[in-house]
Amino acid sequence: MSIFTIDEVRKTFTNGEVKEEILKGVNLSLQEGEVTALTGASGSGKSTLLTIAAGLQSASDGQVIFEGENLTAMKPEHVRKIRAGKFGFVFQFAHLVTFLTVEEQLLLMLDVSGSKLNKQERKREIDKMLKLVEMDHRKTAYPTSLSGGEKQRVAIARAIIHQPKILFADEPTASLDSKRSKDVMALIRDLTRKLNIAALVVTHDEEMLSFADKIIKMSDGQIVQKI
Amino acid sequence: MMNMAWKEMKRNKGRFLILGSIVFLVSFLTFMISGLANGLSEDNAGLIKDLPEGHFYMTKEANKTYNLSRIDNNTQNDIFAKNSNTFALSIQMGFLNNHDGKQQSVAFVTSTQSKWFQHVKKGEVIFDRSVEDNGIKIGDTLTNKQSGGKLVVKGFVHHSKYSHVPVAYINMDDYKEMFRTSDMQLMYIPGEDKAPTFTGLQAFSKDQFLNTIASYKAEQMSLNMIIWFLIVISGMLFAIFFYMMNVQKMGLYGILKAIGVKTSSLFRMMWTQMAVITVIALILSIALSEVFNHMAPKGVPFQFTFEITFQLSVVFLIIGFIGSTLSGLQIKKVQPLQAIQQGEM
Structure with a gap:
């Protein structure tokens, strides 16, 4: 079932008198329990599309429909609430909060999402999630003592601890070596299925496409291939 | 969060x-x-600061310098008649000598009847306690070289200083003798929100008056x-x-x-x-x-x-x-x- 739809989205940047169209009417939809990979050459518009879909920047035209509501027409505070409660984010770098331990990173996300769980339930949920990403043995560690792969695992746990509907991942493996990249992608795929999340993953790494249920190839601001 | x-x-x-x-x-x-x-x-200016809120009066001719102010008896009586709580006061810097001839700088203060200032009989003095450090005790007799008069120490009070020297509360008759004047420098009306006006006199709130003291x-x-x-x-x-x-x-x-x-x-x-x-x-x-x-x-x-x-x-x-x-x-x-x-x- 389609939970998220991007409908004729355009993005134009104006630099002085020069207008540059980055996205030229893009359409796509995401299904629950599926990983959709967005791939293409650098500058093809895939990251711009992801950030517009995630409500991190506005579209020049078109609609982003989530749960029947158009994100592009919402007030910023409403978009923030959706980002906090129903979206999860994984970036190229883990971007963990340096002064919080692994479990506190997840606790922060539960706080931000306005989770109704009590203290005990939160603890249980965090333990469960850290087990899923195989980081339960490092829950009191600070980010400085984690490896790149471990950081990214914690970032994934942070992105889904609050049970979002959509997981947005922008080049989640770009800063990792090949083995760790595969581990991270496998983890995203497994969690997406297990937790019935719709995932949109931007990647330029062809090797990672094998972990996707759907592949969308972009070029020059347009979708050129859907597999 | x-x-x-x-x-x-x-x-x-x-x-x-x-x-x-x-x-x-x-x-x-x-x-x-x-x-x-x-x-x-x-x-x-502890002497002034410790008074309740009120207004000071000095003559306009004194041009905000209280020790140039001279308020005569008639003017004082006019003000007393209109304001029961009022009192007149004078402050003069000077010194007293002990029996060894050693000088003690003091601020001589005298006033008409008031509950905020000490009152003594003629020939007596009450000091700020700090003079005890210089060996002055109750019962000592001190001499004022200006008038040649003698003052007997009757007691001490806390925190009563003016211009960084201890205050010496003296009787008005002694003051008149020492400084050869029957006029007073200042009048003080406590507790008034708005200062009543009197001909020839200028009113100052407590803070305004403190600011007329240059060193302060x-x-x-x-x-x-x-x-x-x-x-x-x-x-x-x-x-x-x-x-x-x-x-x-x-x-x-x-x-x-x-x-x-x-x-x-x-x-x-x-x-x-x-x-x-x-x-x-x-x-x-x-x-x-x-x-x-x-x-x-x-x-x-x-x-x-x-x-x-x-x-x-x-x-x-x-x-x-x-x-x-x-x-x-x-x-x-x-x-x-x-x-x-x-x-x-």
């Missing part, structure tokens, strides 16, 4: 400790100078200037410190915003850190100032009052709040997108 402010402080103890120690030193110095300013003002004004102005300068420095400290911290944390703020943290939560985090640092620094500097208050050498006119300390503490908190908020305005401008596109923090 979980206590991020506290967790960051715990994790980065060093940098917050540095800021805290600087705020502590600045606030401690401010309290010390404020205690000194207060002590000096008591030392200089100069002393207090310079010390208050230092106090405000230190307060401004503390505000700038907060602004600069949090600016530097925020510049380093721009990426973090962007990511937190991206995952849905409210901008107001980030501001609250910064304000909490500012408040924790300031309150701890203030508690320590108040405690240390209180210790100094009890241990200060006798000659140091240090007076630490709860009221002024409380006011200064509130000012410190307000200034810290303004300083950190100004530097925190950058947080508002952070775009999540920029942070995501940047590298690892």
Whole structure:
């Protein structure tokens, strides 16, 4: 079932008198329990599309429909609430909060999402999630003592601890070596299925496409291939 | 939101400790100078400061210099007739000699009947207790070389100084003899909100009158200037410190915003850190100032009052709040997108 739809989205940047169209009417939809990979050459518009879909920047035209509501027409505070409660984010770098331990990173996300769980339930949920990403043995560690792969695992746990509907991942493996990249992608795929999340993953790494249920190839601001 | 402010402080103890120690030193110095300013003002004009709110009158011709003012008996009687609580007073600097011929500088004060000033019989004197340090005791006889008259010490009072010398309360007849005048310099009407007007006389509130005393004004102005300068420095400290911290944390703020943290939560985090640092620094500097208050050498006119300390503490908190908020305005401008596109923090 389609939970998220991007409908004729355009993005134009104006630099002085020069207008540059980055996205030229893009359409796509995401299904629950599926990983959709967005791939293409650098500058093809895939990251711009992801950030517009995630409500991190506005579209020049078109609609982003989530749960029947158009994100592009919402007030910023409403978009923030959706980002906090129903979206999860994984970036190229883990971007963990340096002064919080692994479990506190997840606790922060539960706080931000306005989770109704009590203290005990939160603890249980965090333990469960850290087990899923195989980081339960490092829950009191600070980010400085984690490896790149471990950081990214914690970032994934942070992105889904609050049970979002959509997981947005922008080049989640770009800063990792090949083995760790595969581990991270496998983890995203497994969690997406297990937790019935719709995932949109931007990647330029062809090797990672094998972990996707759907592949969308972009070029020059347009979708050129859907597999 | 979980206590991020506290967790960051715990994790980065060093940098917050540095800021805290600087705020502590600045606030401690401010309290010390404020205690000194207060002590000096008591030392200089305790006699006037300790009176209740009211109005002083001196002749217009005196041009705001009270010891040039001469209020004759008729004018005094007119004012007494209209205001029952009123009293007339005069203050003159001078000295007395003990039996060894040693001089003791004093401020001679005499007044008509009033509950705020000491009254003695002719030939008697009551001193501020500080003269005891110079060996003057009850029963001693002191000589006034101007009039040749003798004064017997009847007692001592606390905190009664004027122009940094002890006050000597004397009888009006002795005063008239010593200074060869039957006029009084000042009239005082306590408790009036609005000063009644009298022909030929100029009214001054207590603060206005204190500021006519040249040494008092100069002393207090310079010390208050230092106090405000230190307060401004503390505000700038907060602004600069949090600016530097925020510049380093721009990426973090962007990511937190991206995952849905409210901008107001980030501001609250910064304000909490500012408040924790300031309150701890203030508690320590108040405690240390209180210790100094009890241990200060006798000659140091240090007076630490709860009221002024409380006011200064509130000012410190307000200034810290303004300083950190100004530097925190950058947080508002952070775009999540920029942070995501940047590298690892």
